[in-house]
Amino acid sequence: MNTDYSAMPFCSNKIRFLGIGLAGLLLVSCGYYSFKGSLPSNLKTVAIPLFNDKTAYPNIREKLTDYVITKFVEDNTLAIVDETLADVIVYGTINSITQKAVSVEQGETTSQYKLTISVKVKVEDLRNSKVLFEKTIKQYGLLDATAGLEERDRVIDETLLLIGDEIVDSTIGSW
Template sequence: MKNIQHLIALPCIFLTLLSCGIYTVSPSALGNVKTIAIPLFDNQSTESGLREQLSDRLSQAFVTDNTLKVVPEQQADGILRGSVISYSREPYTYSKSEVVSEYKSVIGVKVEFVNRRSQKVIWEEANMSNWGTYDAVSETENDGKSRAIDKLVEDILNKTVKGW
């Protein structure tokens, strides 16, 4: 009986260890792209300051991620270009007395990632958006904008380096 348990346990342990391989992300779409430039985004919205915040946060995120090295445009294999195309603020939640308790800041962007050498578009999104909320009493609209930018940065980074 003990031998049968060992015979069953050994293959299970082996299969478990085998499934614990190293997970790496290397999307084939990146090909030989090892460096990236992130020029200042355009602003087609009526809200000032968003393009600078988004471009800066994207650069910081790519430096932290370290999958692609951030370099000047002339040295880059890939270029991440974009435009802030919309910004809106709208009520998100209301109190029992029908007073706004939270607002929602929504930022829309157009983004493309291009192989600089071949000029081929690796990926593009004509209308990528995300949002962040902020408390109407204890926070400011900038808090909502910042949360929306954080989510957009994560979306753009994942789409670029992980292909999601």
């Protein structure tokens, strides 16, 4: 059997060129993708007044408000300004902190609690006089049954940080 391989290098180069071209086309067509929302150009600033608090837990409203402000500063999509200058405003009410047994050992002894914080959030576009979103955000942390007040405060702080992240993500992604 006599096979002529002289056409193979040309064919091989053609396939290689076609493969590189398709890969390049694929990369270009994917373009730039971001998980952040596409903000309207007129929305550049945000105000975050002190959150309301129905729990009476010490300093919780100040902590959550500060965490949300910090998260917006880190995100750097909207600048923090006074309410009178804001394009967007974030209102929040801390509705509850609940603690529920999640891990029970022999003898029905609780070994771990689920500490849940519930916050109602409303975000308004002040330039277009419309509500961007309004929802209740719930986040939780786990607390050892033998934990003292210091440990409880740490779990609350971690949970508030998660809520702050979700508020910023929901605000930026609501457009």
